[in-house]
Amino acid sequence: MSRYTPPEQSKAGQVFDIVVVVVAIFVALWLPLKLGLAGAAKSIDALDAKTWEALGQNPTMAAIWEKLGYTPETAHDIIQNRFHYVIDWPTLIIMAAVLIGYFVFLFRASDREYRDVINEKFNDK
């Protein structure tokens, strides 16, 4: 197999590639934050009676909350802020399909490139 000689990349081309990567990083990480997609579903299950007892706190727990500077009123939103785990099946299926598709593509395309590498490395000798 003949040895592959890659083209030399111009300075402008290098700068362009760097810009592409930076933009991709920011879009991938920043966009979901901007769109409010990051973060789990938590909501406050409000209680009328804001006492340590109603909040399910025993005397030891209540004493610690108070040591930390909380009252039943100020601790209410922390204690009652709960997750509501619901399995959204369509999203789960999409997520699984995206992940599996990604890994399948990754391994298959990598293998094609790897064969070039091995052929050149070992068949040149």
Added chain:
Amino acid sequence: MTTTVLEPAIHGDRVSLLRVLGPAHVWALGVGIVLVGEFTGWNFSADKGGALAALIVCWIVGLLYTSVAMIDSEVTSTVAAAGGQYAQAKHIVGPLMAFNVALFLVFAYTMLEVSDAILLGDTIVAKAGVEGLTHNSFIAATIVVLAWLNYRGVLMTLNVNFVITAIAYISIVILFFSVSPWTQGAVLKLNELVTPGNALPYGWIGVIAAFQFGIWYYLGIEGTTQAAEEVRSPARSLPYGTMAGMITLLIAAAMTWYVCASLMPWEYLGITYYPLWDAGKLTGSPLLENLLFIATLLAALASANGCINDAARAWFSLGRDRYLPSWFSAVHPKYRTPYRSILFLLPIGLAFAFIADLNQAITFSILSGVLQYTFMSINIMMFRKKWPLGTIRRGYTHPFHPLPAIVLFCLCVVTFFAIFLGFGSQLIAMTIFYFLISLWFHFYRYKFVRRGDQFTMPWPKPQGY
């Protein structure tokens, strides 16, 4: 921890990285990156599933990372090159996988560095208690100063890490023995805080959800391999430093959970940014409170320091192999560090430190980490298949193969499900990003890559090719 002769590592005819590090530096790099997870982050798993769920995932995720450390030790002690898992992927799976793995590493470490800087800034602001004081200047100072330290040299960077990591670790041990852990009721009140009624407030679904932040107990231990090209004896130092680091962390995680769960209600434990500092406060001892305050800052500094080191080396490796513009592959003529990569990643870290909050930054890091662990479980299977035992010289051979790989893969699947329960859209967005950037690499960027040069190990042809 002394060095004798500073001999340059040879990589072609270019100026290259220095081989100056020993096992203590490897330990400091791994534990230094991870130990901050005991000071913040792991406790969000209590929020997800309760205090008992945090303990369950501490051990199960410990199993995941033990598998990671075992697998990584074998492959890295054989493929000792800068970039760690990146170099492994290049030799075992192929260039595209290597490109992705390097991006996983850069994202995981850069976002971990961001989390560290946010923690450090928030801790100082909370301690100062001055109205109107924001964390921004502390975050910027942390990232810039540590980047400068990394720019100046790896030996100085990891010597600093060794000292501050040791102080932070000792502070956990001091806290543990100061609260009479052998008796309940005097200081610790586990029985009254973790009761049958509140141990698992969401049931077993909460335990699974807790996996997401359970990862934070140990995330980054695999970073030891990034120093492979700067270690004097990679086959000995890397497995030794990594396994010693894992044992250290398992002990620290168990002590941390026990003390924190015995000192504060799970609802508070799950939302505080400073569980160990709070534990120090709740003991009533000003000495412990101040010690844990300082240790929180030191742990954050050590972690951010190690992350800058690792992310820059992964990025540097991409440039050196022309997976990215070769401009990034420059080594500083005087300090022998990948200075352009360090400088390039600096503004990215700063930008996300200002736009993301702590648990979002942690989640970014975890997502890339879990993608990488999934790769590792498949990678070791391919490694053993392409070069069975006895065909090449391995520095270390991990036992019970393929059990660790299967355990790792299964736990990664569970963790993906846990991430789905909180950050499913984020996971989909990031995977799509990796997919699109992979298309860009495979169909465009790969043309600049020299094919045969990707394989640098003195191994025979892999079986099946």
